[in-house]
Amino acid sequence: AQSVSQHNHHVILSEAASLELGCNYSYGGTVNLFWYVQYPGQHLQLLLKYFSGDPLVKGIKGFEAEFIKSKFSFNLRKPSVQWSDTAEYFCAVKGNNRLAFGKGNQVVVIP
Amino acid sequence: GAVVSQHPSRVICKSGTSVKIECRSLDFQATTMFWYRQFPKQSLMLMATSNEGSKATYEQGVEKDKFLINHASLTLSTLTVTSAHPEDSSFYICSVGGTGVGTEAFFGQGTRLTVV
Numbered sequence: 001a002q003s004v005s006q007h008n009h010h011v012i013l014s015e016a017a018s019l020e021l022g023c024n025y026s027y028g029g030t031v032n033l034f035w036y037v038q039y040p041g042q043h044l045q046l047l048l049k050y051f052s053g054d055p056l057v058k059g060i061k062g063f064e065a066e067f068i069k070s071k072f073s074f075n076l077r078k079p080s081v082q083w084s085d086t087a088e089y090f091c092a093v094k095g096n097n098r099l100a101f102g103k104g105n106q107v108v109v110i111p
Numbered sequence: 112g113a114v115v116s117q118h119p120s121r122v123i124c125k126s127g128t129s130v131k132i133e134c135r136s137l138d139f140q141a142t143t144m145f146w147y148r149q150f151p152k153q154s155l156m157l158m159a160t161s162n163e164g165s166k167a168t169y170e171q172g173v174e175k176d177k178f179l180i181n182h183a184s185l186t187l188s189t190l191t192v193t194s195a196h197p198e199d200s201s202f203y204i205c206s207v208g209g210t211g212v213g214t215e216a217f218f219g220q221g222t223r224l225t226v227v
Contacts, residue, residue: 009152032213043220044204046112051213090154097210099145101154 002027002095006102014110015083021076021105023065023091032094033074035065038104039087047089050074061085083111113139113207117219124195124226132190132222134205140185141207145216146178149202158203161188195226 005024013019025031035047048059055067065076074091086109091102114137124130134144142163147155159180160168167180177199179191192199202221209216 004154030212034215036218043115044206044218046215046217049215094209099157099206099209099216101147101156103152103154106152 001098002031002093002100004091004093004100004102006089006091006105009103009106011105011107012110013081013107016080017109019076019078019081019085019107021089021091021107023074023076023102025072025074025091025093025100027072027093027095029095033065033067034092034094034099035059035063035074035076036090036092036101037087038090044090047076081107081109083109085109112215113137113141113217115139115205115207115217115219117203117205117222119222120220121223122225124224126196126226127194129191129193130195130224132192132203132205132224134188134190134207134219136186136207139207139217141188142185143207143210144182144188145206145209146180146188146190147204147206149204149221155204158190161205192224195224197226200224200226 033050036044037047050057050067058064089105116135118133144161146158149155158173161180161182163182169175182188204221205219206216
């Protein structure tokens, strides 16, 4: 079964700062990769996904992620965060039709 | 994307009682739904796969007699926590979709269960 690692559970940064959240996974087969966001009091929403093709994917709200197969990584980035980006971010990996999640990153953006 | 609704969003119950959580797929016919459990500062852990018209498939370590799952229609799956204990207090989330290659899952808003 696949596993997903996310580091630095708590991230605090100021508006306009750049954000990068790491995601590493372990699985030997073909994977689909996702980043989900959970705003306070809301359900999980898809930020972006990678299935195949260009390893640099762009999602909603200015987020992007890069799949680096050799590093088993799918890091999330945003060049300039806003206060409204305060949320919890989950990396997820689907392999063999099973979806596995990382522990999440709690991101707090200070105005 | 699919709209998934969970009810209730919060519930408090006494030890020893049972609690039912509903997961409805409002615009997507789901032959399969998934139930997750999330502990504070932990990832979502898949508990079981709910199959319409047949028995659910439980993950290793999940007690099927404790967490009863019923998937009677293409739009509704229920999770019943039986004889609840304080250690069952958690955040329960359901999802639909994402079973095929290149497809994504859609999640309900979750249910916060507190057993006192």
